[in-house]
Amino acid sequence: MMLKWSVLFSLILCLVTKSNQAQTAVAKIDSLLIGTWNGTSICQVKNSPCHDETVVYHISKKMGVDTFYINASKIVNGVEEEMGILPFIYNKKTNQLTSTAYGIWTFNIEGIKMEGTLLVRGDLYRKIQLYKHY
Numbered sequence: 001m002m003l004k005w006s007v008l009f010s011l012i013l014c015l016v017t018k019s020n021q022a023q024t025a026v027a028k029i030d031s032l033l034i035g036t037w038n039g040t041s042i043c044q045v046k047n048s049p050c051h052d053e054t055v056v057y058h059i060s061k062k063m064g065v066d067t068f069y070i071n072a073s074k075i076v077n078g079v080e081e082e083m084g085i086l087p088f089i090y091n092k093k094t095n096q097l098t099s100t101a102y103g104i105w106t107f108n109i110e111g112i113k114m115e116g117t118l119l120v121r122g123d124l125y126r127k128i129q130l131y132k133h134y
Contacts, residue, residue, distance in 0.1 A: 029090060029092070030061060032109070032111075032112075032132075033059050033061070033068055033090070033097070033109070034059055034060060034061055034068075035058075035059060035132055035133065035134075036056060036057070036058055036059075036132070036133040037056070037057040037058075037059060037114060037130040037131065037132055037133060038054075038055070038056050038057075038130065038131060038133050039054075039055055039057075039114075039128065039129045039130035039131055040052070040053070040054060040055065040128070040129055041053045041054075041055045041074070041126050041127075041128045042126065042127045042128075042129075043125070043126060044123075044124045044125055044126060044127060045123065045124075045125055050125060050126065053074040053075070054074065054075040055072060055073065055074050055075070055128070055130070056072075056073045056074075056075065056080055057070050057071070057072050057073075057130060058070070058071040058073070059071075066089060066090065067087045067088065067089060068087070068088045068089075068090060068097060069085050069086070069087055069088070070085065070086050070088055070097075070099075071084075071085045072084060072085070072086065086099050086101045086102070086105065087099060087101065088105070088107070094108075095108065095109050096108055096109065097109065097114075097116075102118075102120075103118050103119055103120040103121075103125060104118070104119040105117070105118050106119075107128070107130075112131055112132040113129075113130070113131055113132075114128075114129075114130040114131075114132075115127075115128070115129050115130075116128040116129075116130070
């Protein structure tokens with residue numbers, strides 16, 4: 001009987017440790033992504049309504065939800081002009097944020113740097129490069 005309790009205790013301890021590690025990993029990616037990111041959004045389709053922009057992305061996340069929200073602004077005459085809020089999902093295997101709002105957005109995260117693209121109807125529409133602002 002003693003052996004069974006020790007095995008059960010070990011199993012519970014292992015599960016608690018794994019859960020704590022998963023929570024720590026989530027908290028780490030949350031703290032990395034949440035905040036203000038500055039950079040450029042460069043149009044790839046010349047002779048289109050698209051324009052090169054200096055951008056500011058404010059990233060947030062609601063507690064207990066897997067979705068991150070990017071409130072995107074462009075800088076016009078030195079002032080932030082809000083463009084809208086888009087939902088993104090973080091994929092821990094690929095270390096990417098993705099969204100299918102108004103096209104296919106993909107951001108590769110490399111520490112305090114994010115590089116991304118926007119595909120519209122299968123065509124590369126924008127290349128985005130951002131750095132976390134502290």
